[in-house]
Amino acid sequence: MPLITLTSDLGTQNHALPSVKGRIMTTFPEVSIIDITHNIPGFNLQQIVYVFKQAYRHFPQGTFHFILCELYAHPARQLLYAYENGQHIFCGDNGFMTLLFDDKPIQIYRLTEQVAPYNFITVSDLFISSAAALLHQHRSGMENVTVNDIVVKQPTHASYRDNMLEAQVLYIDQFGNVVLNVTYKQFEEVRRGRKFKILFMRDEEINILSVHYNDVPEGEKLCLFNTADHLEIAVNKGNASRLFGFKDRNDQSLFYNTIKLFFE
Structure with a gap:
């Protein structure tokens, strides 16, 4: 069957x-x-x-x-x-x-x-x-x-130039975790062993790559690669999409938020 x-x-x-x-x-x-x-x-x-x-x-x-x-x-x-x-x-x-x-x-x-x-x-x-x-x-x-x-739609890809990787939000899950269109392979190819930071409003930033959500204290922001091998922004026992103002819209334009990663 x-x-x-x-x-x-x-x-x-x-x-x-x-x-x-x-x-x-x-x-x-x-x-x-x-x-x-x-x-x-x-x-x-x-x-x-x-x-x-x-x-x-x-x-x-x-x-x-x-x-x-x-x-x-x-x-x-x-x-x-x-x-x-x-x-x-x-x-x-x-x-x-x-x-x-x-x-x-x-x-x-x-x-x-x-x-x-x-x-x-x-x-x-x-x-x-x-x-x-x-x-x-x-x-x-x-x-x-x-x-x-047939109808052709192209997925959005993160783009790199001038030590900056511009990524888009692919998905926001039920916990408010924000998934980006950046894979681990692409991240490491661009990173080349350098330091990185993700900047948000109010001068907040993430500059450490975590392995687990509880690598940081409760309520703290983090980023990690999820089981789908995509970069994810999260808050330990919190909601990253609400914290940083990411809104779940329809994706007729294929993406709805842009995030910049800087390498130095």
């Missing part, structure tokens, strides 16, 4: 998510369904991509991933499929695929069956029937597409 994950912006306080799960279990009665996230506010595609990207790579090969986010972003309401790293990924044509894989060359397919009426239930039904076909080694109802045929 297949393992299926669900990632959506449907929330958990209405009928939508249970309805989708019911449709899946009707076709696959013994399926295991895993929820990745459903509670990121709408129109925050880059945040959804960040959460999904860190989670899906830990699933066994052959897992099916249904992404039900921003399904109405493309006027043609295209639905896409990709098989990468042993994972089957279904999503709407809204930039999710290009954000997920960045510049990595992958083969993307368009689902050719027209969905009418078009809604999260009928989209889920097509994902389910396509998954069933793939389990029987059939890739019917799919055609190759190129990046010229």
Whole structure:
């Protein structure tokens, strides 16, 4: 029986998510369904991509991933499929695929069956029937597409010049920890053994890289690399996003706050 994950912006306080799960279990009665996230506010595609990207790579090969986010972003309401790293990924044509894989060359397919009426239930039904076909080694109802045929969104990358790394906020978690688009590898390549500092309002700064949240006293700010290998600004038993004025907005422009790291 297949393992299926669900990632959506449907929330958990209405009928939508249970309805989708019911449709899946009707076709696959013994399926295991895993929820990745459903509670990121709408129109925050880059945040959804960040959460999904860190989670899906830990699933066994052959897992099916249904992404039900921003399904109405493309006027043609295209639905896409990709098989990468042993994972089957279904999503709407809204930039999710290009954000997920960045510049990595992958083969993307368009689902050719027209969905009418078009809604999260009928989209889920097509994902389910396509998954069933793939389990029987059939890739019917799919055609190759190129990046010229789909919505392309580029992830934001931190940029370095004049001993300064300008980073953007990728994600703010439920604890108010602020995740930046800076990986440990990029940080060390730029740092080259030098001292660093992150400056905030009121002349506050962070200039030490912590390993754990409790490396500093309660209420103190810190930065560390999280399990996703991204630089994170936090407060031990506090809320960094509120302390430093980072606001969770929609990310139609792909990022909403800029932070500067200085090296000397």
